[in-house]
Amino acid sequence: MTLLDTSKPGSPEPWGTPLLDVDNLHVEFRTRDGIARAVNGVSYSLREGETLAVLGESGSGKSVTAQAIMGILDTPPGYVTQGAVRFRGEDLLAMSESQRRGYRGTNIAMIFQDALSSLNPVFSVGWQIAEMFRVHKGMGKKAAMAKAVELMELVNIPAARERVRDYPHQFSGGMRQRIMIAMAIALDPDVLIADEPTTALDVTVQAQIMQLLKELQRERNMGLILITHDLGVVADVADRIAVMYAGRIVESADVHDIYARPAHPYTEGLLASIPRVDMKGQELSAIKGLPPNLMSVPPGCPFNPRCPYVQDICREKEPQPPYQVDASHTSACHFWKEVRDGSFR
Amino acid sequence: MGPSAESVLEVRDLVKHFPLTQGIVFQRQVGAVKAVDGVSFDLHKGETLGVVGESGCGKSTLAKLLMVLERPTAGQVKFKGQDIYSLKGKAFKAMRRNIQIVFQDPYSSLNPRMTVGDIVGEPFDIHPEVAPRKDRRRKVQELLEVVGLSPEHINRYPHQFSGGQRQRIGIARGLALRPEVIICDEPVSALDVSVQAQVINLFESLQSEFDLSYMFIAHDLSVVRHISDRVAVMYLGKIVEIGDESQIYGAPSHPYTQALLSAVPIPDPAQRASKAQIVLQGDVPSPANPPSGCRFRTRCWKVQDICSSEEPLLTIRPGISHPSACHFAEQTQIVETLTPEDVALPPAAATQDGLTQDLA
């Protein structure tokens, strides 16, 4: 039995220097049927040792933002049209591709939802982890392999020494995700982006993986961007949360604040619509309607057709840039005050 | 409408082993995947029985067995007293009308080359005795309306709908023959968070409208708790614990149930510090070669010698209110049960009325 204690004080700036700064990022997909604006002016920043959860449904632009940060966006059809991604002050988007490659893996690393398809089936896992050291650090074959074993032990793969020559399909889903994590942290990155790292896993395995990520982050003082749709996982591990909808950040705040007093109707709706394992008999109040088509986002606030509190101004004026609720809390809702203190209820 | 004690499905000692074979022309059996290995339970009229478990526990195979998409290796399933596996021909086809299924994947469960009208109307083509030909179009439109889709969408194709809407189409197809039992195989796990609640609410309203019994299979314990009257927990082909929702969630007695419950993240950061978490070590063993005795013993922290030598039966044990398959079963509260009033809920019931009042 292990106690997973992830609580941290919630004051706004205890996390050291800014590490990654996403500034007014715009991404669009030019498809046969038209232009889909997947990311529309997303800004967030990450500090050392901080966990930022980017929460959103499919189509909200949360993964596309991460791909743009990593520079692994499929182009075409995806294009970054505006904005900056600064790593320790250096704009990654202004760099040449070869310069950027130097940052990938060594400074910013990423793990994906589907560990099986992210690993190459024809090479042993040890070889794949060792490759990181051979390519980036110019290590010899033997030394790199020894490093691979070390890393596999670090991510708690039992009998790492024996299993280093096994192939991806010989591992279970949870173990494969551990191997992906081992590869991601191999070069000691400053920022780790985890895109739905536990969505494909069972709940008991999910708990193991989240615990591992949290431990590694603490040891290495990494900044962690956790991309997920799971409000439960977020509540367990995040320091700050950015809620995305239709390619915009509609609310961002400290985790305790946002769960206790959401200031955007979408966040509020999400919290009211999920069943909780520690609760019985609550009525699920579903958010009506569907997320908008990114080719034709409604004018004004993109959430207005689904919003229970919609007013005339919401159909005309988009609440951007977001309102400052307090020093560390923003909301892209004209009526954030009313939502927050519940006077609409 | 509450559940009654009358059983619609009686499942007894159901076993499904998938043979593992070698050789191409002359195949010989070298083993078996014990996907479902001796499962018994009753499904009562009008109730929702939740079945939870992790991947590989046999819950999907159980669904296929109840749908007779697979034939069991041993055991029986009685629908209102009649053994469904012994039926043949017309009687078997007629029986199929009573048990229907809703699948997990809203993308692969609808034929992409058929219109919504053809998909929802197909049950009537297969069972023409249910509805005269001239009524079918109207019936299909009614069904679409029941599940919250516009009847005008009858000529559209599945790819023109979102995941949640497609799941509604699948539900309409399942409802067409007015079944008494619907097997729901992970019906909301592929949906977006904000759409999930819509579909869960639809399941609940259909249950009271059509007096349906659900077997609700899911890996999401929160969803299962919300919708179920009773819950069965499966591990490696066996039910390890079964009982009322309040018994399983409020006083779990099997170590696996306890670990499972403790692993579910609660969407409330305020509970972070207070929450104890049992993190299980290792992975689920292969169902082709399950451990002797108790199947959970390889990951259990209570393990003793008896666990490997003697298989614990699913029975009511001293001090336990409901059947549990553990030699050392012990009721422990893992998660508190809160009621909506306990939690300073965000305005769950933020109704339009409230809004107009405030602004007036």
Next chain:
Amino acid sequence: MSDVNSADAAFSAGTATAAAEPPTGGDGASGLPAAGEKPRSLRGDAWRDLRGNPIFLVSAALIAIMVVMAAFPGWFTTRPVGKADLSLSRQPPSSDGWFGYDLQGYDIYTRTIYGARASILVGVLSTLGTMAVGVVAGVTAGFAGGWVDAVVSRLTDVFFAIPILLGAILVLSSFPSDVETPELVIILKVVAALVILGWTGVTRIMRSSVIQVKQADFVQAARALGASPVRIIVKHVLPNSIQPVIVVSTINLGGFIGAEATLSFLGIGLQPPVVSWGIAINDASQYLRVSPHMLLFPSFFLSITVLAFIMLGDAVRDALDPKLR
């Protein structure tokens, strides 16, 4: 025929897409279906794609011309096909005979026009034949599974191992034709030989495609409703698994025309009195140095036709493959 072999591997992967939906683009672009647009089937989408594809338009136009030529050769030339004038033997192209004259003094232009019929007949009939055999065998093997699948698959392997030319020589020399044999019978013999040796590719593609579709939830749903196997095959499995076969068959059609020419060139395919490009090429081969025009024109038409069908197949595949969208 190597088209079929290599395409097999490519398409067993491609079949998944035939059954599956256009991806909704996860977190990205294509997102959700726009409300309020008019119903659009997958086939309609493919057609819209094709109409805008220049490769499709060019190849379809070429094929249309060839088909009209095959059906109505009289529209293109007024000279009778059987008229020979030995005094004109091997005359080069002139204003009188645009493509020149061959050894017997036949007008090569007229012979080339008339030759389209045999070539296209062989191509179309062989394609239809391989599709019929291949689809039936592939559906049987894929849907039934078990020992039926094992038997069909091994049989496929056996036929697959026979080199097509060797096999065709074997079949055709077992049933020799002579000058008395009616034209159509000679053509059908060649078609039979190509079908016997060419069905395996289609069978393999169909089988893997059916196995994939068979596991889809919508097939399970139909079974759960009590649908009969025939209904499941006709309504659910066939429409969702036939696409790769259509694509490969279009490409194969060109291959069959080429194979016919090869067989005729070797003297075992079509034989006089049938008029075909293959025979013309065969006749010309001995005079390549002195009268290259005899070879040039029939070869050019042959190449263009084969190319047109292969390009058409490519365009159709791109249009039907939702992954490329």
